[in-house]
Amino acid sequence: DAKTTQPPSMDCAEGRAANLPCNHSTISGNEYVYWYRQIHSQGPQYIIHGLKNNETNEMASLIITEDRKSSTLILPHATLRDTAVYYCIVRYTGSSNTGKLIFGQGTTLQVKP
Amino acid sequence: DSGVTQTPKHLITATGQRVTLRCSPRSGDLSVYWYQQSLDQGLQFLIQYYNGEERAKGNILERFSAQQFPDLHSELNLSSLELGDSALYFCASSVNGISTDTQYFGPGTRLTVL
Numbered sequence: 001d002a003k004t005t006q007p008p009s010m011d012c013a014e015g016r017a018a019n020l021p022c023n024h025s026t027i028s029g030n031e032y033v034y035w036y037r038q039i040h041s042q043g044p045q046y047i048i049h050g051l052k053n054n055e056t057n058e059m060a061s062l063i064i065t066e067d068r069k070s071s072t073l074i075l076p077h078a079t080l081r082d083t084a085v086y087y088c089i090v091r092y093t094g095s096s097n098t099g100k101l102i103f104g105q106g107t108t109l110q111v112k113p
Numbered sequence: 114d115s116g117v118t119q120t121p122k123h124l125i126t127a128t129g130q131r132v133t134l135r136c137s138p139r140s141g142d143l144s145v146y147w148y149q150q151s152l153d154q155g156l157q158f159l160i161q162y163y164n165g166e167e168r169a170k171g172n173i174l175e176r177f178s179a180q181q182f183p184d185l186h187s188e189l190n191l192s193s194l195e196l197g198d199s200a201l202y203f204c205a206s207s208v209n210g211i212s213t214d215t216q217y218f219g220p221g222t223r224l225t226v227l
Binding site: 032038041042043044045046049087091092098099100101102103104105 | 115117144146148155156157158161168169171201203205207210211212213214215216217218219220221223
Protein backbone atom coordinates (compact mmCIF):
# COMPACT_ATOMS: atom_id res chain seq x y z
CA ASP A 1 0.00 0.00 0.00
CA ALA A 2 1.21 3.47 -0.85
CA LYS A 3 2.47 5.66 1.96
CA THR A 4 0.68 8.89 2.85
CA THR A 5 1.99 12.11 4.35
CA GLN A 6 -0.23 14.47 6.33
CA PRO A 7 0.54 17.53 8.41
CA PRO A 8 0.43 16.61 12.10
CA SER A 9 -1.97 19.38 13.07
CA MET A 10 -4.17 22.15 11.68
CA ASP A 11 -6.50 24.80 13.03
CA CYS A 12 -9.73 26.02 11.50
CA ALA A 13 -12.22 28.68 12.53
CA GLU A 14 -15.75 27.50 13.21
CA GLY A 15 -18.00 28.02 10.19
CA ARG A 16 -15.10 28.17 7.75
CA ALA A 17 -14.04 25.45 5.37
CA ALA A 18 -11.40 23.04 6.62
CA ASN A 19 -9.02 21.84 3.92
CA LEU A 20 -6.94 18.85 4.95
CA PRO A 21 -4.14 17.87 2.56
CA CYS A 22 -2.67 14.44 1.96
CA ASN A 23 0.33 13.51 -0.13
CA HIS A 24 0.43 10.06 -1.71
CA SER A 25 3.04 10.45 -4.43
CA THR A 26 3.65 6.69 -4.82
CA ILE A 27 -0.01 5.82 -5.37
CA SER A 28 -0.66 3.32 -8.14
CA GLY A 29 -3.53 3.09 -10.57
CA ASN A 30 -5.64 0.65 -8.59
CA GLU A 31 -5.34 2.31 -5.20
CA TYR A 32 -8.19 4.26 -3.68
CA VAL A 33 -7.88 7.18 -1.28
CA TYR A 34 -9.96 6.79 1.87
CA TRP A 35 -10.55 9.25 4.67
CA TYR A 36 -11.54 8.35 8.21
CA ARG A 37 -11.66 10.44 11.33
CA GLN A 38 -11.46 9.63 15.01
CA ILE A 39 -13.09 11.86 17.56
CA HIS A 40 -11.44 11.58 20.94
CA SER A 41 -10.81 7.81 21.28
CA GLN A 42 -14.12 6.86 19.67
CA GLY A 43 -14.09 4.30 16.86
CA PRO A 44 -12.81 5.68 13.55
CA GLN A 45 -15.59 7.02 11.38
CA TYR A 46 -15.67 6.62 7.61
CA ILE A 47 -15.90 9.93 5.76
CA ILE A 48 -15.37 9.47 2.03
CA HIS A 49 -13.28 7.71 -0.59
CA GLY A 50 -12.33 8.14 -4.23
CA LEU A 51 -10.21 6.82 -7.06
CA LYS A 52 -9.59 9.65 -9.50
CA ASN A 53 -12.71 11.76 -9.72
CA ASN A 54 -13.71 14.30 -7.11
CA GLU A 55 -16.31 13.00 -4.70
CA THR A 56 -18.86 14.65 -2.45
CA ASN A 57 -21.20 13.32 0.19
CA GLU A 58 -23.16 14.76 3.08
CA MET A 59 -20.05 14.98 5.24
CA ALA A 60 -17.29 16.23 2.97
CA SER A 61 -15.75 16.64 -0.44
CA LEU A 62 -12.65 14.88 -1.71
CA ILE A 63 -10.52 16.56 -4.34
CA ILE A 64 -7.89 14.34 -6.00
CA THR A 65 -5.29 15.95 -8.26
CA GLU A 66 -5.12 14.86 -11.87
CA ASP A 67 -1.84 12.99 -11.32
CA ARG A 68 -3.40 11.43 -8.18
CA LYS A 69 -0.30 12.20 -6.13
CA SER A 70 -2.19 14.26 -3.60
CA SER A 71 -5.69 14.92 -2.36
CA THR A 72 -7.60 17.34 -0.15
CA LEU A 73 -10.47 16.59 2.17
CA ILE A 74 -12.81 19.55 2.49
CA LEU A 75 -15.24 20.04 5.36
CA PRO A 76 -17.30 22.91 3.96
CA HIS A 77 -18.51 24.48 7.21
CA ALA A 78 -16.47 23.17 10.11
CA THR A 79 -18.10 22.94 13.52
CA LEU A 80 -16.60 22.29 16.94
CA ARG A 81 -17.79 18.68 16.60
CA ASP A 82 -15.42 18.24 13.65
CA THR A 83 -12.42 18.48 15.98
CA ALA A 84 -10.77 15.10 15.47
CA VAL A 85 -7.81 13.21 14.05
CA TYR A 86 -8.24 12.77 10.29
CA TYR A 87 -6.60 9.83 8.58
CA CYS A 88 -5.84 9.64 4.88
CA ILE A 89 -5.40 6.00 3.78
CA VAL A 90 -4.45 4.57 0.43
CA ARG A 91 -5.92 1.12 -0.19
CA TYR A 92 -4.78 -1.37 -2.77
CA THR A 93 -7.75 -2.92 -4.51
CA GLY A 94 -6.07 -5.84 -6.24
CA SER A 95 -7.32 -9.38 -5.77
CA SER A 96 -4.77 -10.26 -3.10
CA ASN A 97 -5.82 -7.49 -0.78
CA THR A 98 -7.91 -8.33 2.23
CA GLY A 99 -9.30 -4.95 3.05
CA LYS A 100 -7.23 -4.19 6.14
CA LEU A 101 -6.67 -0.51 6.80
CA ILE A 102 -3.18 0.82 7.47
CA PHE A 103 -3.41 3.97 9.55
CA GLY A 104 -0.71 6.61 9.69
CA GLN A 105 -0.43 9.34 12.28
CA GLY A 106 -3.15 11.51 10.73
CA THR A 107 -3.85 15.22 11.08
CA THR A 108 -5.27 16.58 14.30
CA LEU A 109 -7.82 19.21 13.28
CA GLN A 110 -8.74 21.72 15.95
CA VAL A 111 -11.84 23.77 15.15
CA LYS A 112 -11.85 26.97 17.15
CA PRO A 113 -14.82 29.21 18.01
CA ASP B 114 -24.00 4.77 15.54
CA SER B 115 -22.13 2.49 13.11
CA GLY B 116 -24.16 -0.62 13.94
CA VAL B 117 -21.08 -2.45 15.23
CA THR B 118 -21.28 -3.29 18.92
CA GLN B 119 -18.46 -4.16 21.28
CA THR B 120 -18.50 -5.36 24.85
CA PRO B 121 -17.36 -4.57 27.42
CA LYS B 122 -16.64 -0.84 27.09
CA HIS B 123 -14.00 -0.93 29.79
CA LEU B 124 -11.98 -3.76 31.25
CA ILE B 125 -9.48 -3.54 34.08
CA THR B 126 -7.42 -6.59 34.91
CA ALA B 127 -4.05 -7.67 36.25
CA THR B 128 -0.90 -8.86 34.55
CA GLY B 129 -0.92 -12.54 33.70
CA GLN B 130 -4.70 -12.69 33.35
CA ARG B 131 -6.82 -13.62 30.33
CA VAL B 132 -9.69 -11.59 28.89
CA THR B 133 -12.18 -11.91 26.06
CA LEU B 134 -13.46 -9.02 24.00
CA ARG B 135 -16.63 -9.42 22.00
CA CYS B 136 -17.78 -7.83 18.76
CA SER B 137 -21.05 -8.03 16.84
CA PRO B 138 -20.83 -6.83 13.24
CA ARG B 139 -23.40 -4.74 11.39
CA SER B 140 -26.36 -6.69 10.09
CA GLY B 141 -25.40 -8.23 6.75
CA ASP B 142 -21.65 -7.85 7.17
CA LEU B 143 -19.67 -11.07 6.85
CA SER B 144 -16.21 -9.81 7.71
CA VAL B 145 -14.81 -8.66 11.03
CA TYR B 146 -11.51 -6.90 11.67
CA TRP B 147 -9.70 -6.26 14.96
CA TYR B 148 -7.44 -3.26 15.54
CA GLN B 149 -5.37 -2.18 18.53
CA GLN B 150 -4.68 1.44 19.38
CA SER B 151 -1.98 2.19 21.91
CA LEU B 152 -0.37 5.51 22.67
CA ASP B 153 2.98 4.63 21.16
CA GLN B 154 1.89 2.46 18.22
CA GLY B 155 -1.20 4.18 16.89
CA LEU B 156 -3.97 2.19 15.20
CA GLN B 157 -2.71 -1.22 14.10
CA PHE B 158 -4.47 -4.02 12.28
CA LEU B 159 -4.48 -7.31 14.19
CA ILE B 160 -6.58 -9.87 12.36
CA GLN B 161 -9.48 -10.32 9.94
CA TYR B 162 -12.17 -12.97 9.65
CA TYR B 163 -14.58 -13.60 6.84
CA ASN B 164 -17.63 -15.82 7.35
CA GLY B 165 -15.91 -17.77 10.12
CA GLU B 166 -12.54 -18.19 8.44
CA GLU B 167 -9.35 -16.29 9.14
CA ARG B 168 -8.48 -14.15 6.14
CA ALA B 169 -5.54 -11.98 7.15
CA LYS B 170 -3.18 -11.52 10.04
CA GLY B 171 -1.36 -8.39 11.04
CA ASN B 172 0.73 -7.56 14.06
CA ILE B 173 -1.06 -9.95 16.37
CA LEU B 174 0.92 -11.46 19.23
CA GLU B 175 0.96 -15.22 19.78
CA ARG B 176 -0.69 -14.60 23.17
CA PHE B 177 -3.69 -13.20 21.32
CA SER B 178 -6.21 -15.23 19.37
CA ALA B 179 -9.55 -14.61 17.76
CA GLN B 180 -12.43 -16.42 16.19
CA GLN B 181 -15.64 -15.70 14.35
CA PHE B 182 -18.68 -17.76 15.22
CA PRO B 183 -21.49 -19.06 12.96
CA ASP B 184 -23.71 -16.14 13.99
CA LEU B 185 -20.82 -13.91 12.75
CA HIS B 186 -19.95 -12.36 16.08
CA SER B 187 -16.27 -12.40 16.91
CA GLU B 188 -14.19 -12.70 20.04
CA LEU B 189 -10.64 -11.56 20.65
CA ASN B 190 -8.88 -13.47 23.41
CA LEU B 191 -5.88 -11.90 25.11
CA SER B 192 -3.87 -14.07 27.50
CA SER B 193 -0.85 -13.73 29.78
CA LEU B 194 -1.55 -10.04 29.79
CA GLU B 195 1.27 -7.55 30.16
CA LEU B 196 1.24 -3.87 31.05
CA GLY B 197 1.96 -3.05 27.42
CA ASP B 198 -1.29 -4.66 26.30
CA SER B 199 -3.19 -1.74 27.79
CA ALA B 200 -4.87 -0.15 24.78
CA LEU B 201 -8.09 0.53 22.95
CA TYR B 202 -9.28 -2.45 20.94
CA PHE B 203 -11.58 -1.74 18.01
CA CYS B 204 -13.62 -4.08 15.94
CA ALA B 205 -14.76 -3.15 12.45
CA SER B 206 -16.98 -4.94 9.98
CA SER B 207 -17.58 -4.88 6.26
CA VAL B 208 -19.80 -6.72 3.83
CA ASN B 209 -17.36 -8.94 1.93
CA GLY B 210 -14.01 -8.33 3.56
CA ILE B 211 -12.36 -7.00 0.45
CA SER B 212 -10.50 -3.79 -0.15
CA THR B 213 -13.34 -2.09 -1.96
CA ASP B 214 -15.55 -2.48 1.11
CA THR B 215 -16.04 0.36 3.53
CA GLN B 216 -15.27 -0.67 7.09
CA TYR B 217 -17.43 0.51 9.95
CA PHE B 218 -15.93 0.63 13.42
CA GLY B 219 -17.39 -0.12 16.81
CA PRO B 220 -16.96 2.10 19.87
CA GLY B 221 -14.05 0.07 21.19
CA THR B 222 -13.06 -1.68 24.40
CA ARG B 223 -10.59 0.08 26.65
CA LEU B 224 -8.33 -2.47 28.32
CA THR B 225 -6.26 -1.48 31.31
CA VAL B 226 -3.72 -3.97 32.64
CA LEU B 227 -2.44 -3.18 36.13
